[in-house]
Amino acid sequence: MEFRIERGALADAVAWAARVLPTRSPVPVLGGLLLEAADGRLAVSGLDYEASARIEVAATAVRPGRVLVMGRRLLDVCRVLPEGPVECAVEGSRFTVTGGGAGFGLSVLPLDDYPSLPPLPDVLGSVDAQEFAAAVADVTVAAGRDDTLPTLTGIRLGLDGDRMTLAATDRYRFAVRTLGWKPGTAGVSADVVVAARRLSEIARSFGGAGSVRLALDGGSAGFEREGMRTTVRLLDGRLPRHDKLFALADPVTAVTDREPLVEAVKRVSVVADNNSPLQFAFGPDSVLLQAGYEDDVASQRLPAVLAGTDGMTVAFNPAYLMDALASFDSPVVRFQLMGPGQRAMVTGHADHGDALAGTSGVTAQPAHQHLLMSVKPLVY
Incomplete structure (x- = not known):
């Protein structure tokens, strides 16, 4: 040779x-x-x-x-x-x-x-490589890290017609991203779980321009593009469905600019020991971030718009919150809040008007949604 x-x-x-x-x-x-x-x-x-x-x-x-x-x-x-x-x-x-x-x-x-490489499963269709890589990155942050619960370390890949759904959860947060794809034949459907680490590596490696062909069978998923081919074994089990969890009845809505919020979370969290709660006290036109307790404390106030009540105080695990905020690239984020210690939905929007327009429940759900469990706030 x-x-x-x-x-x-x-x-x-x-x-x-x-x-x-x-x-x-x-x-x-x-x-x-x-x-x-x-x-x-x-x-x-x-x-x-x-x-x-x-x-x-x-x-x-x-x-x-x-x-x-x-x-x-x-x-x-x-x-x-x-x-x-x-x-x-x-x-x-x-x-x-x-x-x-x-x-x-x-x-x-x-x-x-040396064993033979496994064959590529049947190709079902194709998806834009760049959009697929971005979508996988959006949900990977919510995948579990505990290998004793292997299914929760995966990403759900669901196919329904010309829509693809990617979802991941570690039981404390749940990220979902939907995107379009091109099925090879009508009526294509699938619901499988792929290891998040593997799928993230694959998506990044195909992340340039062009499209990626998706292949599936009962035990593996395959991805192919321009002389590049990779397969990965599917995980056993199924991730829980998100439909009912994401249906929030009459939530309180808070809207604020994303980049200032990210900087404020980083700043205030420096006094949060062992992921102690980061408190958000929402008022009609601002939100007060607070962290720490007794000896070391920090706070910062930011402009915000609140709809549905005169005020609400909730708290989040700062690491989980930063993961959620970093998965968006939109100028504005919207929080839909059920109350302290309950579910909170985070979505990204182009502007404040777009974010507040979704409070009626009539508009379509955003393609990228990130559900967090809030925790009980501290008493300052």
Whole structure:
């Protein structure tokens, strides 16, 4: 086996495929990347028991062939190679990489022990890559981190006609994002759970311009685009439906500018120990943020508009609140409040008028919604 390729193309391909390699594995060959050169192309593949990745890039195949090398070591080599053309070849029991006067020799792994990559499931349709990446990022912050509850570490991927729903919850917050997609046939529907960490990596890797083809079967999800293909095993179980949780009866509505609120939350939270509550005291035309208790305290007042009552005081876990606010990029945020210790809905809007227009319940729900559980405020 021997091929020539530009250093940048090799480094990008190796980095993309190496995303799925396990950190530790009792099976040494699963730490390897499979390189296949033929017909003017280089294919780089990697897999573990949960995911697989394969990417094809242009290369000059001098001698077609296959080789399996330790993926992370090859990635380290690619990072330090000088810019310019690179020559790679199998020489005996070594895989050599040379370019710009630098040379490396890597030991090869036994090809016979390497399992076959899982096939791509049936393609159901396609979605805009950039919008999909943004939507996954919006909900990932609410996914659980407790591996003893594996289903809650996932993102619900629901398909219903030409609408896609992404949702995640860790029982204390619930984020939902809807977006359009292009089904391949009429009547496509699905409701599966994909590991949030895996789906986030996949979405970011496909996050440029263009579209991503989505494939599903009973046990895995696949994503494909322009010579790039990846699969991931589905999680067992189902996430709870959000419909009833998100139906708030006669909430109090508060509206404020997002960026000043983010800065105020960061500022006031410096005295909040161990995620102690961050209190919001809403009045008719302002909100007072307060944190800390007894020795160290902080506060800041911001302009706000309140509808539905003369005043309400609620409190939030500051880390959860910052995650929610950071997932929006709109100028204005709206809080729909049920009261202390109850549900609170956060949504983003273009301006105050748009945010307040939704209080009647007649307008369509925003595509991105983030539900938080408020906590009991402290007595100052």
